[in-house]
Each structure stands twice: as structure tokens, then as C-alpha cells.
Amino acid sequence: MAEVGETMAASSGGEGGVEAPHRLERKWTFWFDNQSKPKQGAAWGSALRKVYTFDTVEEFWCLYDQIFRPSKLPANTDFHCFKSGIEPKWEDPECANGGKWTVTCNRKASLDTLWLETLMALIGEQFEESEEICGIVVSVRQRQDKLALWTKAASNEAVQMSIGRKWKEIIDFNEKIVYNFHDDSRRDKSNRGGRYSV
Ligand code: MGP
Numbered sequence: 001m002a003e004v005g006e007t008m009a010a011s012s013g014g015e016g017g018v019e020a021p022h023r024l025e026r027k028w029t030f031w032f033d034n035q036s037k038p039k040q041g042a043a044w045g046s047a048l049r050k051v052y053t054f055d056t057v058e059e060f061w062c063l064y065d066q067i068f069r070p071s072k073l074p075a076n077t078d079f080h081c082f083k084s085g086i087e088p089k090w091e092d093p094e095c096a097n098g099g100k101w102t103v104t105c106n107r108k109a110s111l112d113t114l115w116l117e118t119l120m121a122l123i124g125e126q127f128e129e130s131e132e133i134c135g136i137v138v139s140v141r142q143r144q145d146k147l148a149l150w151t152k153a154a155s156n157e158a159v160q161m162s163i164g165r166k167w168k169e170i171i172d173f174n175e176k177i178v179y180n181f182h183d184d185s186r187r188d189k190s191n192r193g194g195r196y197s198v
Pocket of ligand 1: 045
């Protein structure tokens with residue numbers, strides 16, 4: 001499959017003819033969670049909404065440009081881009097035994113870039129262990145924004161380390177990143193320690 005970036009350049013410069021859309025390897029879904037005005041007593045996830053499922057490069061760029069830029073978001077909101085059929089929740093069977101690599105980010109400008117580069121790598125299937133990935137979440141927070149790459153088999157250290165290394169390489173990130181098991185977060189809500197780091 002052509003690179004997502006290259007395909008866009010090619011598809012925007014056609015000579016009047018209508019080109020067929022460039023199909024992705026699989027379908028992906030964008031989600032939005034707005035906790036910026038939390039309702040008292042509302043359960044986690046009550047504002048989580050599935051927004052759009054796409055499977056072409058063209059749809060992806062349109063959605064990204066028009067809507068899914070984290071720098072446009074107020075604090076306490078999240079965007080998710082997950083494989084279609086997987087819900088961005090610990091409760092989803094594909095996520096239940098999984099975990100996440102987290103990258104923290106101090107500047108809004110670089111948050112957009114880190115998010116976009118990660119999205120392109122996911123939909124362009126750049127990870128060798130792409131079957132092991134669930135999706136990506138970007139969280140805009142007052143204190144510190146973050147990105148979390150959710151994966152499936154948390155206990156498979158070799159796979160998780162390989163995904164973590166590859167992600168850092170893709171986004172050209174030099175600081176240490178940490179992997180948390182969802183099981184640990186579920187049991188201890190204040191849990192901050194990671195099981196792996198790279
Ligand atoms: P978080 O957003 O994963 O942690 O979960 P973080 O990054 O420390 O928090 P934030 O304030 O920056 O968002 C925060 C809390 O939300 C958890 O302790 C849970 O109570 C709840 N929560 C988060 N997730 C991802 C889930 C989930 O998938 N299912 C359920 N039931 N609760 C969740």
C-alpha cells in the first residue's frame with residue numbers, strides 16, 4: 001500500500017479525472033469523549049461517543065483537517081482512533097488484557113504533530129505487530145497533554161517493547177515512555193508506575 005502522506009499528495013493533484021479513493025488495510029473509528037463539563041455522578045465513559053468510521057485515505061484527511069485536531073479541543077476532552085469494532089474501554093474484550101504506552105507532551109503545537117504522525121503510522125500499518133494494536137487516544141489536559149497507544153496482550157513483554165520502540169522512532173521522541181497494564185489501573189486508580197519502559 002502507498003504511504004498515507006504520498007497518497008494524499010497524489011490524490012489531490014489529479015488532472016480533472018475522478019480518481020478512485022485509496023482504500024486502507026482496515027476500517028478505523030474516531031471517538032470523542034467530552035468531560036469538560038462533567039455531570040455530577042456521571043459514570044466514566046458516559047460522554048464517550050463514536051463519531052465516524054472510515055476506510056479511505058481521503059476520508060481520513062478530510063476528518064483530520066476538519067475536526068480531529070487536538071489543538072482545537074478544550075481541556076478534559078479526548079479523541080480516540082481505534083480499529084473498527086474495538087471500543088476504547090478496558091471493558092472491550094480486545095482491550096481487557098491489554099495496556100498502554102503513554103507519551104506526555106507539554107506543547108500544543110507538538111501534540112498535533114505527534115497525534116498526526118501516530119495516526120498515519122497506524123492507518124498506514126507501519127507497525128510490524130499491527131495486529132496487537134487497539135488504537136490511540138489523545139487527551140487534552142490543563143496540566144499536561146498526553147497520547148496513549150493501546151495494545152492487546154499486556155503480558156507479552158517482547159511485543160510491547162517492540163511496539164514502544166517503534167512508536168518512539170516514528171514520532172522521533174527521545175524521552176522515556178512507560179507501559180501500564182489496564183488491569184493495574186483498574187485495581188489501583190492512583191496507579192502511576194509502569195510495568196515496562198523504553
Ligand atoms: P485514565 O484517563 O486512564 O487515567 O483514567 P489518567 O490518565 O490518570 O487520568 P486523566 O484524569 O488524565 O484522564 C482515569 C480514570 O477514569 C480511571 O481511574 C477510571 O476511574 C476511569 N477510566 C479510564 N478508562 C480508560 C476507563 C475504562 O476504560 N473503563 C472504565 N470503567 N473506567 C475508566
